[in-house]
Amino acid sequence: MSNIRRVAELAGVSVATVSRTLKNPEVVAPATRERVQAAVTAANYRPNGMAVQFRSRRTGNLVVLVPLIANSFFARVIAGIQQAAQAAGYRVLLCDTAGDEAREREYAELVYARQADGVIQLRAFDPFAGDPDAPPVVNACEVLAEHTWPKVRLDNRAAARSLTEHLLALGHRRIALIKGPEDSPLTLERLAGYQEALTRAGIPPDPDLLHPGDFTLAAGAAATKTLLALPERPTALFCCSDEMAIGALQSLRGAGLRVPEDLSLAGFDDIAFAAYSDPPLTTIAQPAEAFGQRAVALLLEILSGAAPTTREVVLPFELVVRGSTGVCRGR
Amino acid sequence: MSNIRRVAELAGVSVATVSRTLKNPEVVAPATRERVQAAVTAANYRPNGMAVQFRSRRTGNLVVLVPLIANSFFARVIAGIQQAAQAAGYRVLLCDTAGDEAREREYAELVYARQADGVIQLRAFDPFAGDPDAPPVVNACEVLAEHTWPKVRLDNRAAARSLTEHLLALGHRRIALIKGPEDSPLTLERLAGYQEALTRAGIPPDPDLLHPGDFTLAAGAAATKTLLALPERPTALFCCSDEMAIGALQSLRGAGLRVPEDLSLAGFDDIAFAAYSDPPLTTIAQPAEAFGQRAVALLLEILSGAAPTTREVVLPFELVVRGSTGVCRGR
DNA sequence: TTGAAAGCGCTAACAG
DNA sequence: CTGTTAGCGCTTTCAA
Numbered sequence: 001m002s003n004i005r006r007v008a009e010l011a012g013v014s015v016a017t018v019s020r021t022l023k024n025p026e027v028v029a030p031a032t033r034e035r036v037q038a039a040v041t042a043a044n045y046r047p048n049g050m051a052v053q054f055r056s057r058r059t060g061n062l063v064v065l066v067p068l069i070a071n072s073f074f075a076r077v078i079a080g081i082q083q084a085a086q087a088a089g090y091r092v093l094l095c096d097t098a099g100d101e102a103r104e105r106e107y108a109e110l111v112y113a114r115q116a117d118g119v120i121q122l123r124a125f126d127p128f129a130g131d132p133d134a135p136p137v138v139n140a141c142e143v144l145a146e147h148t149w150p151k152v153r154l155d156n157r158a159a160a161r162s163l164t165e166h167l168l169a170l171g172h173r174r175i176a177l178i179k180g181p182e183d184s185p186l187t188l189e190r191l192a193g194y195q196e197a198l199t200r201a202g203i204p205p206d207p208d209l210l211h212p213g214d215f216t217l218a219a220g221a222a223a224t225k226t227l228l229a230l231p232e233r234p235t236a237l238f239c240c241s242d243e244m245a246i247g248a249l250q251s252l253r254g255a256g257l258r259v260p261e262d263l264s265l266a267g268f269d270d271i272a273f274a275a276y277s278d279p280p281l282t283t284i285a286q287p288a289e290a291f292g293q294r295a296v297a298l299l300l301e302i303l304s305g306a307a308p309t310t311r312e313v314v315l316p317f318e319l320v321v322r323g324s325t326g327v328c329r330g331r
Numbered sequence: 332m333s334n335i336r337r338v339a340e341l342a343g344v345s346v347a348t349v350s351r352t353l354k355n356p357e358v359v360a361p362a363t364r365e366r367v368q369a370a371v372t373a374a375n376y377r378p379n380g381m382a383v384q385f386r387s388r389r390t391g392n393l394v395v396l397v398p399l400i401a402n403s404f405f406a407r408v409i410a411g412i413q414q415a416a417q418a419a420g421y422r423v424l425l426c427d428t429a430g431d432e433a434r435e436r437e438y439a440e441l442v443y444a445r446q447a448d449g450v451i452q453l454r455a456f457d458p459f460a461g462d463p464d465a466p467p468v469v470n471a472c473e474v475l476a477e478h479t480w481p482k483v484r485l486d487n488r489a490a491a492r493s494l495t496e497h498l499l500a501l502g503h504r505r506i507a508l509i510k511g512p513e514d515s516p517l518t519l520e521r522l523a524g525y526q527e528a529l530t531r532a533g534i535p536p537d538p539d540l541l542h543p544g545d546f547t548l549a550a551g552a553a554a555t556k557t558l559l560a561l562p563e564r565p566t567a568l569f570c571c572s573d574e575m576a577i578g579a580l581q582s583l584r585g586a587g588l589r590v591p592e593d594l595s596l597a598g599f600d601d602i603a604f605a606a607y608s609d610p611p612l613t614t615i616a617q618p619a620e621a622f623g624q625r626a627v628a629l630l631l632e633i634l635s636g637a638a639p640t641t642r643e644v645v646l647p648f649e650l651v652v653r654g655s656t657g658v659c660r661g662r
Numbered sequence: 663t664t665g666a667a668a669g670c671g672c673t674a675a676c677a678g
Numbered sequence: 679c680t681g682t683t684a685g686c687g688c689t690t691t692c693a694a
Contacts, residue, residue, distance in 0.1 A: 049444030
């Protein structure tokens, strides 16, 4: 594979002229330009990306830290990131952190090593904690409220409130909540929204109706079994992810309960499968791809050196009512 | 951020010695080594990755071309790739090709630009077609049979045959097949396995029972509607992906048909949702993560310059029988 | 065991 | 408009 010098020789010009022809063709005389272009073709020349990066001090890479790539929701976020990054000429270095902070730090190191220009963190964790010269980071999806990072988030509290109000409006009074992991900001925000709605409706909180989960199918199924064993069964079940709701559905069937006749069920995320369960799932739709796109936009803004115009983007959610929730007939 | 020169000054040695201390500590005198290490810490020095790559002509990056990141099956393959690459000190540049050949070529270009050392292609397409000095590629999942690339694949034909035989053993004679895209090798192989099983059972092929799809929920639902409208309805439905099978389930419910009493249903892939549908899905389990891991292993082998020991890895499948298939009671 | 020196391939002043 | 020149930060001979 040939280098710029060979092209220069072939075209009978200096390497500087070749470089210019490639980057700023307009400053090169048409005749010269054509000669250089012909030489480029003849030599099958392609600039050495490593040298270009090295020289121009810009990698064109973005590191993305994802809790779990295989998750239906994050997969869509990643698709959005991917698309926006590509459109802007950036590449995406994907790291499935699997909740492992060491691995997360390892990838974050790439920025120190100048292998990437910035980071998109999809989890509420700061791998650069306490570092004075931490690189540019944008925090999306699960957000660290107290941090100064630019954020892209949903109003999870309002969303959870909205869904809970929907269940209340159907006459439900015993509404169970299958949460995310105990310490996750997502969990806390959604729990707050849920409790807010109940309080407004004058319903005292019942800790028995709260159950932690980890957003997976299995967690939803397991939590549901526990909740069904309560002396006074809930009449509605609000799961903090659609996957948990689909898991819940299995346990409900196992217990011989019909949805929504015996018990209403709702999820969160509106993944593709939500519309295909039996019955289709009432849920909160999140604009997953938009999370990715907006995060990239914010990061590129920072990288361009412009004063950051936005510190926080709050994306809209939508309550999607399908067949899994219905009027409370119980007790 | 400091560079190697500053560390050298701080430690009172040459830059060469600093470099050696970092790469080959054993060739440096212990006393010197310690002085250098102290200087590295003091200066908070981290080697400039771009310079290292440039100099050593190795990027440590692998490009992965994925048809669709959001797909439940590919998400698992990617997780496997990610994990194996990380363990070997490689990073993954992920490209969601969305079936767009131009985009695929664009990412493939990264290798020419020395921004990546090799490519893992998860689709049956050669972005380097006709190029004499094409970079190292490993082809996994959907494989281009006629190509010389090392491959990691499933025996799709045997898998489809095995599933079809399962249906035949249950007494089914009219078995419909919802395929993948018409020209995909995956489709052709699975179709061949399906037909082989029918032929062995002495059942003449019926083109009406074949329907193309694109592996999505929506495609499964749509194809099923068409198949149910046939004058003589099939008694079993074999979908080439679990997502299509779950989509099919919706149309079957819509038509008032019970599974498996009125019609047996089977999928392919064994995604997590397959065990949670109603009824749970009979399917072919693929070792998705292993596809990724083996592909990385093959690629690294090539990159290391060793003579390639393996040209093809065929991974095992497993027929998982769940509740969606049952004895044929129809007609 | 260490240092000096020569680049890797490219870009970007600065002259001309 | 084009060429000369000086590196970017690091690795790696080659001598000492």
